[in-house]
Amino acid sequence: xxxxxxxxxxxxxxxxxxxxxxxxxxxxxxxxxxxxxxxxxxxxxxxxxxxxxxxxxxxxxxxxxxxxxxxxxxxxxxxxxxxxxxxxxxxxxxxxxxxxxxxxxxxxxxxxxxxxxxxxxxxxxxxxxxxxxxxxxxxxxxxxxxxxxxxxxxxxxxxxxxxxxxxxxxxxxxxxxxxxxxxxxxxxxxxxxxxxxxxxxxxxxxxxxxxxxxxxxxxxxxxxxxxxxxxxxxxxxxxxxxxxxxxxxxxxxxxxxxxx
Amino acid sequence: xxxxxxxxxxxxxxxxxxxxxxxxxxxxxxxxxxxxxxxxxxxxxxxxxxxxxxxxxxxxxxxxxxxxxxxxxxxxxxxxxxxxxxxxxxxxxxxxxxxxxxxxxxxxxxxxxxxxxxxxxxxxxxxxxxxxxxxxxxxxxxxxxxxxxxxxxxxxxxxxxxxxxxxxxxxxxxxxxxxxxxxxxxxxxxxxxxxxxxxxxxxxxxxxxxxxxxxxxxxxxxxxxxxxxxxxxxxxxxxxxxxxxxxxxxxxxxxxxxxxxxxxxxxxxxxxxxxxxxxxxxxxxxxxxxxxxxxxxxxxxxxxxxxxxxxxxxxxxxxxxxxxxxxxxxxxxxxxxxxxxxxxxxx
Numbered sequence: 316x317x318x319x320x321x322x323x324x325x326x327x328x329x330x331x332x333x334x335x336x337x338x339x340x341x342x343x344x345x346x347x348x349x350x351x352x353x354x355x356x357x358x359x360x361x362x363x364x365x366x367x368x369x370x371x372x373x374x375x376x377x378x379x380x381x382x383x384x385x386x387x388x389x390x391x392x393x394x395x396x397x398x399x400x401x402x403x404x405x406x407x408x409x410x411x412x413x414x415x416x417x418x419x420x421x422x423x424x425x426x427x428x429x430x431x432x433x434x435x436x437x438x439x440x441x442x443x444x445x446x447x448x449x450x451x452x453x454x455x456x457x458x459x460x461x462x463x464x465x466x467x468x469x470x471x472x473x474x475x476x477x478x479x480x481x482x483x484x485x486x487x488x489x490x491x492x493x494x495x496x497x498x499x500x501x502x503x504x505x506x507x508x509x510x511x512x513x514x515x516x517x518x519x520x521x522x523x524x525x526x527x528x529x530x531x532x533x534x535x536x537x538x539x540x541x542x543x544x545x546x547x548x549x550x551x552x553x554x555x556x557x558x559x560x561x562x563x564x565x566x567x568x569x570x571x572x573x574x575x
Numbered sequence: 576x577x578x579x580x581x582x583x584x585x586x587x588x589x590x591x592x593x594x595x596x597x598x599x600x601x602x603x604x605x606x607x608x609x610x611x612x613x614x615x616x617x618x619x620x621x622x623x624x625x626x627x628x629x630x631x632x633x634x635x636x637x638x639x640x641x642x643x644x645x646x647x648x649x650x651x652x653x654x655x656x657x658x659x660x661x662x663x664x665x666x667x668x669x670x671x672x673x674x675x676x677x678x679x680x681x682x683x684x685x686x687x688x689x690x691x692x693x694x695x696x697x698x699x700x701x702x703x704x705x706x707x708x709x710x711x712x713x714x715x716x717x718x719x720x721x722x723x724x725x726x727x728x729x730x731x732x733x734x735x736x737x738x739x740x741x742x743x744x745x746x747x748x749x750x751x752x753x754x755x756x757x758x759x760x761x762x763x764x765x766x767x768x769x770x771x772x773x774x775x776x777x778x779x780x781x782x783x784x785x786x787x788x789x790x791x792x793x794x795x796x797x798x799x800x801x802x803x804x805x806x807x808x809x810x811x812x813x814x815x816x817x818x819x820x821x822x823x824x825x826x827x828x829x830x831x832x833x834x835x836x837x838x839x840x841x842x843x844x845x846x847x848x849x850x851x852x853x854x855x856x857x858x859x860x861x862x863x864x865x866x867x868x869x870x871x872x873x874x875x876x877x878x879x880x881x882x883x884x885x886x887x888x889x890x891x892x893x894x895x896x897x898x899x900x901x902x903x904x905x906x907x908x909x910x911x912x913x914x915x916x917x918x919x920x921x922x
Contacts, residue, residue, distance in 0.1 A: 465617055465697035466743035466750075473701055474715040474742040480705035482821060483694035512822070556823060 370530040399492035402430035411448040418446040427470040456487030456518035462511040496546040510555025519567035605759035611682035623734040628752030638710035654838035661849025665709035674849035679758040689847040758901035780892025802830035806865035
């Protein structure tokens with residue numbers, strides 16, 4: 316979809332067309348309005364040629380290496396190691412800024428990043444050709460309005476395993492694995508972070524500097540994230556609450572862009 | 576030139592709308608009722624989706640071993656509750672932790688479950704599907720099973736226009752069927768419309784009810800949809816703290832969602848754990864069984880004072896809330912003909 320830098324003509328056109336069909340009966344007016352939207356969609360595809368594609372790439376890493384799930388054990392220190400089995404999180408409401416000036420906001424911006432699906436790590440953004448930016452903002456998680464909006468499709472579909480079943484709400488961030496540091500069943504740790512009801516909101520807003528470029532690369536170094544946790548005591552968070560909020564803050568703080 | 580454009584426009588119109596014959600049944604908001612809470616714009620009613628939802632509701636395909644359907648715990652003749660079971664029975668005969676509530680007038684619900692843990696009707700079905708004591712499956716596998724079925728993949732295609740079924744489609748069709756479960760044809764409703772008159776006893780019971788009960792069981796839906804502690808003592812074996820499980824806030828301890836009293840004649844046993852068998856027992860609770868606690872509703876601090884005659888009158892009134900048309904409505908029953916028709920087509 317095109318950026319919503321509304322040109323005056325877009326708006327004028329719409330008004331004009333609505334006036335023209337004012338006299339028709341309601342049923343037809345509905346159809347006509349749809350037709351206009353249909354035409355606008357056509358018009359906007361041609362418009363989007365003035366847009367350019369930017370790649371927004373998320374890189375989960377461990378000690379500067381791309382993260383590999385399952386099979387691989389990473390050293391935490393001399394004696395302890397860790398293996399990851401699941402890393403999934405929602406990125407939403409992506410926008411680009413030139414200093415504090417908004418230059419691009421993605422429509423319907425909800426993305427499930429899943430470390431096991433390489434394709435999900437790269438998000439193509441279609442931004443206006445002329446837009447200059449030096450800052451990216453996005454949310455780690457799903458906003459409260461979307462959380463109460465009923466069944467939603469695609470990345471927000473409950474088959475993605477990122478929706479709690481016994482109590483409504485999206486899981487914003489899911490990390491699972493095992494480490495000998497965890498004195499749990501099968502040495503497992505599980506972090507299912509979410510919660511949209513006050514005072515347990517677990518959504519985190521992230522702002523990062525970026526270079527004006529055709530690609531934006533954002534790292535999520537799991538080694539640094541784990542260094543902020545003590546897996547021997549914190550190894551299972553499965554419900555909304557203060558623990559989830561605290562760990563969500565720690566996770567959000569580790570997202571790093573390629574510019575210092 | 577002008578003619579040509581209008582022809583193209585006409586063709587476009589036909590392409591975009593011609594195929595979609597609109598079956599949009601109006602949602603019946605009974606006269607004098609508040610507007611529904613459900614946002615129909617996000618899931619407009621459609622007869623195909625309603626019928627699909629009805630089939631899903633009655634089909635054990637939603638459970639791990641195809642043994643349990645929604646109707647196992649929500650059967651029509653008991654206003655869609657689990658008749659005679661205090662705590663619901665699920666897969667492998669496992670016993671749940673709560674009494675299954677009657678299902679009706681769900682379009683007006685603000686939250687679902689006894690503690691309001693579910694924030695939207697669409698998301699309700701995920702809970703029983705995934706609960707290991709209930710259907711013990713998961714929505715991903717349910718979608719897989721439905722997609723694999725020639726019958727269901729066709730039905731989803733005709734209802735939603737999709738080849739690839741998503742969880743949201745399953746949930747939205749279940750919602751559509753459940754939204755049609757409107758009960759508004761009781762003797763009480765007919766009295767309100769002026770079509771019939773209450774007996775003396777029913778009328779006295781109605782006045783007592785308005786005095787003592789309707790602040791929580793608010794007309795016309797007979798619930799204010801709030802969470803209240805109505806003074807039940809805590810069951811030691813269940814230790815159900817109610818709303819506090821969701822909010823983690825002590826002020827919500829032992830509070831449960833005020834249930835509707837419509838069709839109360841058919842929905843025994845009563846309360847979140849099904850502890851009472853009869854309306855008489857329920858009234859005895861309100862008269863002399865109230866358990867004091869810090870979160871007890873102020874209205875019930877001193878119990879409700881009813882003489883034996885008054886008690887009988889209140890019961891007479893409660894029985895006017897029975898809606899036989901609802902309980903026997905063929906549109907809500909097992910969709911035998913839909914299952915048969917589709918089986919035939921699949922052959």
